[in-house]
Amino acid sequence: MNTETLKQNIWQATENLLEKEFFVVDVLIKELKEKLKVSVLLDGDKGVNIEVCAKTSRALGNIIEEQNWIESKYILEVSSPGAENPLKMLRQLPQHIGRTLQIATKDGKIIEGVLKNVEGNQIVVEQSIGKGKKMQKIVHQIDWNEIITAKVVISFK
Structure with a gap:
């Protein structure tokens, strides 16, 4: 075989x-x-x-x-795949809502932010840019088909 x-x-x-x-x-x-x-x-x-x-x-x-x-x-x-492995299926994402993901998209962007929602084929990630009073939060709505890799960011803080 x-x-x-x-x-x-x-x-x-x-x-x-x-x-x-x-x-x-x-x-x-x-x-x-x-x-x-x-x-x-x-x-x-x-x-x-x-x-x-x-x-x-x-x-x-x-x-x-x-x-x-x-x-x-x-x-x-x-x-289980383990935390070091990328998420391969959209079905894996809902259990990671509230966790930080690092996402590489087909258009070359790398987005690191908190997974806020998964609805249909779309995910919502909130990215924090800057620090203190100058920090901005940018919300990205990303189609799963546009994602090359998505990994959970492990933090030891």
């Missing part, structure tokens, strides 16, 4: 295992020296926890074995 077909099969099988508030963000397949590494990234409308990942991993591992999708040795990893 080629890598793309394997990826599609794993994606679909995982979607079928998940309750409706959870979803697949990505399936990554990497060839290591003597085995295949399959990473399945999950998220949920209110985030995803370790129990969901573990339960999904066990069930997905059983399906991979039953269907004999991978004939060699492999590692199966089911996890």
Whole structure:
């Protein structure tokens, strides 16, 4: 089975295992020296926890074995995308309302601001420019299709 077909099969099988508030963000397949590494990234409308990942991993591992999708040795990893990974789907954004995002748009702009709203295909980000009394707040309404990358900015303040 080629890598793309394997990826599609794993994606679909995982979607079928998940309750409706959870979803697949990505399936990554990497060839290591003597085995295949399959990473399945999950998220949920209110985030995803370790129990969901573990339960999904066990069930997905059983399906991979039953269907004999991978004939060699492999590692199966089911996890959340993690804060360092960009947000890949619009569905991931509502849970991040109130957090600071860094967004790169197709027209070359980099916008860093607080996610205020997600409605339809549009997101609203409030950017603060300047400091003190000279600080201005600029509200950007951005169509999801115009975004190249969107990342949550981690702050240790």
